[in-house]
Amino acid sequence: ENEIISSLPLQMSLYFNVYYFPFWWLITVVILYLKYPDLSDYYKIILVIFMILASLVEVTRLYLGYTGNLQEKVPELAGFWLLSLLLQLPTVLFLLFNEGLKIQPLERAVHIVFAFFLAFQVITGFVTLKRMVNKQATHSHLKEFYRMEEQPVPSFYSLGREERAVPMAGRGP
DSSP, X not given: OOOOOOOHHHHHHHHHHHHHHHHHHHHHHHHHHHHGGGSOHHHHHHHHHHHHHHHHHHHHHHHHHHHHHHTTOHHXXXXXXXXXXXXXXXXXXXXXXXXXXXXXXXXXXXXXXHHHHHHHHHHHXXXXXXXXXXXXXXXXXXXXXXXXXXXXXXXXXXXHHHHHHHHHHHSOO
């Protein structure tokens, strides 16, 4: 009944990610500032937008991951997983592999570590989410089963007798 479904590896990864994110953000912004004059105009715009969106998404993603994992809330953990898979991971992979960005070695190193965090969190988040959904579905089915066991439904044949008995009793002698 009180089985804990939260994932310790996921929680540890989120914990370390909380401390790594400011470091990643600072390194990325400093390097962006240094190479900004050498970038083409459209890469300047793309990188500024990516940094703003990545910062907002990362704060939201980490909050949802903590809440969803520790409190075993499926919607929050699903939101964390979707933000990780659909927004953060592609953003970091773009920053890591697009050579038009004139990637510096330090920048590549911090993006690789961040990409490993994200890949690990996507995998462990999916496994944890699947276990939580299965547990909640099982708990819901058992709850329904016990509720039906406590209040049995009248059978088909007894229902017909009751309907016939009431009109007969209402008739006079």
